[in-house]
Amino acid sequence: MLYQLVKKQLLLLWRNPVQIFYLFGLPIILIFILSMALAGFMEEGSPELELKVAWLEHEDEVEQVNQFIDEMEDLGVPAEALGENEYLQMVAMLREDVLQGEDLQEMIELKIIDEDQKADVLADDSYSGLIEVPENFTYDMLQVLSGQSGEKPELMLHVNQEDGIYSSVLSQILEQFDKVLTTQAFLQQHSLDIDIGDMQAVTNAGEQIQIDQMDPISSRDYYTVAMAVYTGLYVASTIGFFATRERQDQIFDRIIVGDLSRWVYFFSVLISGFIMAFIQLLFLYCFSYLVFQVAFNDILAFLITTFSYSVSVGGITVLLTAISYRFKSDAIIGLFTGIVTSILAFIGGSFFPIGEFSETMQQIGDMTPNGSGLSAYIQLLRGGNMKDVTSHLIYMASFGIAMIVIAAMSFPKRGAAR
Amino acid sequence: MLELIDISKRFKKVEAVKSLNMFIEQGEIIGLLGPNGAGKSTAISILSTLIEPTEGDVRFLKKSVVKKPSPLRKAIGVVPQEIALYQQLSAEENLLFFGRIYHLKGSELKQRVNEVLEQIGLTDKRKVIVESFSGGMKRRLNIGVAMLHKPQILIMDEPTVGIDPQSRSYILETVKNLNRENQMTVVYTSHYMEEVDYLCDRIYIMDQGNLIASGTNEEIKQILSSEDTISIQAERWSNEFIEHLKGHPSIRNVHVEEKEITLITPKEVNVFSEIISMTEKYGIDLRSLHVKSPTLEDVFLHLTGRALRD
Numbered sequence: 001m002l003y004q005l006v007k008k009q010l011l012l013l014w015r016n017p018v019q020i021f022y023l024f025g026l027p028i029i030l031i032f033i034l035s036m037a038l039a040g041f042m043e044e045g046s047p048e049l050e051l052k053v054a055w056l057e058h059e060d061e062v063e064q065v066n067q068f069i070d071e072m073e074d075l076g077v078p079a080e081a082l083g084e085n086e087y088l089q090m091v092a093m094l095r096e097d098v099l100q101g102e103d104l105q106e107m108i109e110l111k112i113i114d115e116d117q118k119a120d121v122l123a124d125d126s127y128s129g130l131i132e133v134p135e136n137f138t139y140d141m142l143q144v145l146s147g148q149s150g151e152k153p154e155l156m157l158h159v160n161q162e163d164g165i166y167s168s169v170l171s172q173i174l175e176q177f178d179k180v181l182t183t184q185a186f187l188q189q190h191s192l193d194i195d196i197g198d199m200q201a202v203t204n205a206g207e208q209i210q211i212d213q214m215d216p217i218s219s220r221d222y223y224t225v226a227m228a229v230y231t232g233l234y235v236a237s238t239i240g241f242f243a244t245r246e247r248q249d250q251i252f253d254r255i256i257v258g259d260l261s262r263w264v265y266f267f268s269v270l271i272s273g274f275i276m277a278f279i280q281l282l283f284l285y286c287f288s289y290l291v292f293q294v295a296f297n298d299i300l301a302f303l304i305t306t307f308s309y310s311v312s313v314g315g316i317t318v319l320l321t322a323i324s325y326r327f328k329s330d331a332i333i334g335l336f337t338g339i340v341t342s343i344l345a346f347i348g349g350s351f352f353p354i355g356e357f358s359e360t361m362q363q364i365g366d367m368t369p370n371g372s373g374l375s376a377y378i379q380l381l382r383g384g385n386m387k388d389v390t391s392h393l394i395y396m397a398s399f400g401i402a403m404i405v406i407a408a409m410s411f412p413k414r415g416a417a418r
Numbered sequence: 419m420l421e422l423i424d425i426s427k428r429f430k431k432v433e434a435v436k437s438l439n440m441f442i443e444q445g446e447i448i449g450l451l452g453p454n455g456a457g458k459s460t461a462i463s464i465l466s467t468l469i470e471p472t473e474g475d476v477r478f479l480k481k482s483v484v485k486k487p488s489p490l491r492k493a494i495g496v497v498p499q500e501i502a503l504y505q506q507l508s509a510e511e512n513l514l515f516f517g518r519i520y521h522l523k524g525s526e527l528k529q530r531v532n533e534v535l536e537q538i539g540l541t542d543k544r545k546v547i548v549e550s551f552s553g554g555m556k557r558r559l560n561i562g563v564a565m566l567h568k569p570q571i572l573i574m575d576e577p578t579v580g581i582d583p584q585s586r587s588y589i590l591e592t593v594k595n596l597n598r599e600n601q602m603t604v605v606y607t608s609h610y611m612e613e614v615d616y617l618c619d620r621i622y623i624m625d626q627g628n629l630i631a632s633g634t635n636e637e638i639k640q641i642l643s644s645e646d647t648i649s650i651q652a653e654r655w656s657n658e659f660i661e662h663l664k665g666h667p668s669i670r671n672v673h674v675e676e677k678e679i680t681l682i683t684p685k686e687v688n689v690f691s692e693i694i695s696m697t698e699k700y701g702i703d704l705r706s707l708h709v710k711s712p713t714l715e716d717v718f719l720h721l722t723g724r725a726l727r728d
Contacts, residue, residue: 008507253498254519257467
């Protein structure tokens with residue numbers, strides 16, 4: 001009997017071209033419009049950065065490395081144990097392999113300057129910053145790394161405060177570099193088996209920043225997901241509206257007089273909402289895959305995310321139905337369609353990535369089912385796996401179950417829906 | 419067969435039905451009459467097991483069905499006041515869906531769908547979407563759905579509201595045939611007196627939640643045996659004339675329509691000559707004046723002081 005009820009709901013939807021357009025056509029149009037309109041803002045996930053950076057050294061690094069090796073040999077450490085000479089030249093590594101390395105060379109224009117140019121550079125707003133290597137930096141750092149001295153030297157960074165994001169990026173690069181050196185120092189101080197060769201890791205500093213950000217996504221990726229989860233909410237109001245009409249037209253009465261349990265009807269609404277949301281999401285993602293090349297690498301994680309979000313939508317569907325039956329009014333459906341859906345879409349990041357403004361906004365957004373779904377899909381598009389989205393999956397499924405429980409408690413008893 | 423015993427139903431502060439007693443025997447057509455708000459639909463909902471009474475009992479074949487309605491549900495078919503159909507589905511799809519709700523399946527279901535379509539005269543429209551049907555066709559299908567599982571009792575809540583005379587006549591004949599040929603018990607509510615007069619073996623008249631009269635047609639009409647219902651017909655009326663009638667000590671229940679006034683007088687009083695004098699005095703162009711046989715409408719007017727459709 002449940003099958004007959006669900007089949008009938010889907011048939012009713014199929015016979016309703018306006019609702020079909022809202023659920024399947026409109027999202028595609030919105031994906032087209034929004035991804036085109038906001039492509040410049042979203043493309044590759046971040047704006048193109050071009051930094052002009054000045055570099056000033058107050059030391060001869062080769063000389064300092066040689067001095068360090070000589071002293072270590074005097075202490076009985078053979079030169080072979082210290083590794084290749086070039087691996088000890090950390091300032092050169094930062095300058096050549098990090099700042100002018102493969103990952104950053106297109107972003108950073110590095111100018112080597114003399115002491116007498118420093119004042120001009122600091123006054124020049126076209127520079128995002130000046131990195132100054134103090135005297136004996138390399139020697140002192142090698143001393144720290146080998147456990148000979150506890151005073152860690154620091155690079156000096158002068159940033160152009162008006163340059164906002166550019167100087168911030170520069171600071172992050174140097175912080176990352178410093179973090180690697182600090183890690184090395186810690187390892188050296190706690191181990192007699194010194195392996196300074198591991199300092200090669202320094203050269204990977206730029207790549208590590210990239211890995212933290214995961215794969216970038218395009219505006220089409222983002223708005224495919226954003227519109228899919230947004231219009232998924234309309235499945236709830238559509239099926240809820242059909243159910244309300246059944247009460248108004250006394251079809252629900254006819255079903256009850258047919259000696260069918262109201263719970264069979266209740267679950268038919270729940271399952272219809274779930275199935276429709278699942279079909280809608282699959283349709284939109286298949287379409288986006290074929291037309292926009294929006295692809296999920298982890299298909300299983302994608303399907304489980306879609307399942308979880310559909311549970312949320314099913315829960316909302318049955319809650320809307322239960323409330324409209326209890327209050328004998330379809331006003332709740334109208335309120336949800338006209339206002340609540342838009343608020344959820346806004347908070348959940350469907351209109352623009354609101355979570356990038358602050359961590360708090362992101363957390364609030366993730367508390368909406370659509371926001372949580374959006375975050376999960378975006379993680380998957382960026383190369384994440386099931387483990388990365390587990391918390392979202394649990395949240396969406398829990399949200400759906402909570403809605404179902406509240407709906408079951410609200411669903412009117414015999415005769416109360418009349 | 420089916421009894422309502424001292425039934426009351428309260429919705430918050432409104433008492434929709436007050437101490438209603440009814441019995442329905444197999445094979446009879448029962449009429450439930452009353453104006454809007456009389457409590458007919460509430461009584462029908464209790465009979466249909468859709469709502470529980472606040473007080474009283476409903477017994478089907480001597481067993482209470484208030485808490486365990488299944489036996490009665492299997493025996494009844496309900497024709498709701500609304501067109502309780504899926505407008506986007508065809509006539510056949512609606513019948514197939516509701517047939518399954520009534521636990522019919524396979525060849526039995528298909529056979530019943532064909533039979534019902536034949537009975538309601540929609541065989542050639544079986545594939546047509548209900549939305550495109552006329553009001554009368556929708557009403558016929560609405561009845562057809564309730565007949566699918568061959569119920570013992572057909573409960574019809576104002577099944578002819580808002581349809582053309584031809585469809586109305588078709589529906590009345592269908593109900594009559596179902597009762598005559600299949601011995602189907604019918605409970606029929608309406609505020610069209612003539613429908614109830616034509617169809618029903620026994621009548622219950624309700625007003626403001628109370629049962630105010632019950633019996634066979636003749637028994638009900640006997641209520642007016644000591645009084646005459648007089649009909650006056652003219653092109654137009656004057657207010658003075660109407661006020662004069664209402665103020666006459668032997669005249670009651672003056673009901674004014676566009677070209678007809680009905681009123682009730684005791685049989686022993688002859689007011690004919692007085693009425694003719696009044697029409698001359700107030701310049702009324704009198705067309706006819708006669709004593710009518712009492713109708714159910716007259717009985718209702720007599721009992722409540724109001725016309726049924728007021």
